[in-house]
Amino acid sequence: MSFVRPELLFLAAILPVSIIAVLWAARRRRDDLTKIGNPRLVARLSSTINYTGRRVKVGLWLMALALIVVAMARPVWGSQVATVEQQGSQVMIALDISMSMLAEDIKPNRLERAKLEIAEIMQRLDGDELGLVVFSGAAFVQFPLTFDFATARGFVQDADPGMISRQGTVLSDAIRVAVRGFDDQRPGQKAVIVITDGEDQEGDPIAAAAEAAADGIKVHTVGMGTPQGGPIPEPGTSNGATRYKSNRDGQTVLSSLNEEILRQIADAGDGFYFRTVGDRSAAAAIAREIASLEKGTIESEIETTRIERFQIFLLIALIALVAFELVPDRTGSYALFSRRGERRIS
Incomplete structure (x- = not known):
């Protein structure tokens, strides 16, 4: 036998305190009887006391107290096997890791902001599987569909433009x-x-999104950046200064968000276009769309769980308390003297 809440067993310390309190109360009663002074009256009053019954009642009360403490600690033993079905949807995220995603027109930059969006989406999913594809001039699976979001977050953070040498943005792939x-x-x-x-x-x-939609797969797009755009950082010089990508004429190249193509892709894919604006995240809206998808059984497993038995201890404690009330404090009949004469009480 083990316990779900073993730390509550410390409450058993009240048992010896209770025993001491009971012994003190019994002695106090004896002293009070002695103080009456009339031995005949004391003998008459105490002749019908059910001392055995009182000891039994004390035992029942202490037993009930101990059983309640054990029940609170939630004892478990034995096990049961059940088939658990996981209901959810399958979601694949395609993350752009091209150099233009390093532009800082949204903070800290487009790529890091995208990682934050993915992390928040993970937090909001309920029973759904998630996989990640990274792409720039090529595309590959960073991690397959999984429920292990703790490990997946590490792969998301590792996503970097240096992972793919060929630059560009092959959205179709x-x-x-x-x-x-x-x-x-x-x-x-x-x-x-x-x-x-x-x-x-x-x-x-657009054609790739339409193909997916024809197979019943929704394609949503999330725009990172601003229409005004921003320069694309390149590796800094030896003194740590930031350099920006420039054209053949030496002019700094600005990378702008292309909302038109993203809307067209979403329309063709029977999905929606979302955009991260300022401090406002798109993750909540994306999670709502995922939640609206028709769910299916995406995982079934045999789960073995230990059986809690606290009910047994509570039942025995209840029986002990009922028995406590049924045990009489006195036996037979006893007589009390009053000013009007003798009165017998049964």
Whole structure:
């Protein structure tokens, strides 16, 4: 036998205190009887006291107290096996890690802000699986569908432009790689969430989104950045100064959010376009859309749980308390003298 709340067993310390209190009360009663002074009256008053019954009552009361303490600690033994089904949806996030995502027109920068959005989405999911595709000039699965968000957060934080040497933004490949990451054998709706600034598209992302929608997969887009844009940082010089990407004429290149293409992708994918603006997160709205998806059984497992037995101890304690009330303090009949003469009470 073990306990769910073993720390509550310290309450058993009240048992010896209770015993001392009972012994003190019994002695106090004897002293009070002695003070009456009339031996005949004392003998008459005490002749019908059920001393055995009183000892039994004390034992019952202490036993009930001990059993209640044990019940509060929630004893467990034995186990039961049950099949647990996990209901949820499958969600693949496609994260843009191209150099333009380092622009700082939103703070701290587009990529870091996107990571914060993903972390918040994870916190808001309820029973859904999540996978991650990273892309720039190519796309690959950073981690497959999983419930292990604690480990997944580490992979999200590791996402960096240096992971893919080929630069660019192949949105179409990202969508198709994300779609291939789903388990088609599992029921329920699926969704792809593309987080990008929408720049430097290669291929036909609108067609890729339409293909996904034809298979019942929703494609949502999340715009990172601002229409006004910002410069793209490059590795600093030896003195730590920040350099920005420039064109052949030496002019600083500004990277701007391409909302038009992201809206078109979302429309083709039967999804929605979201945008992170200032301090306002898009994660809550995205999580609501995920929650609205038709759920399916995405995981079944055999779960073994230990059985709590506190009810047994509470039942015995209740029986002890009922018995406590039924045991009489006196036996037979006893006589009391009054000014009007003798009165017999049974």
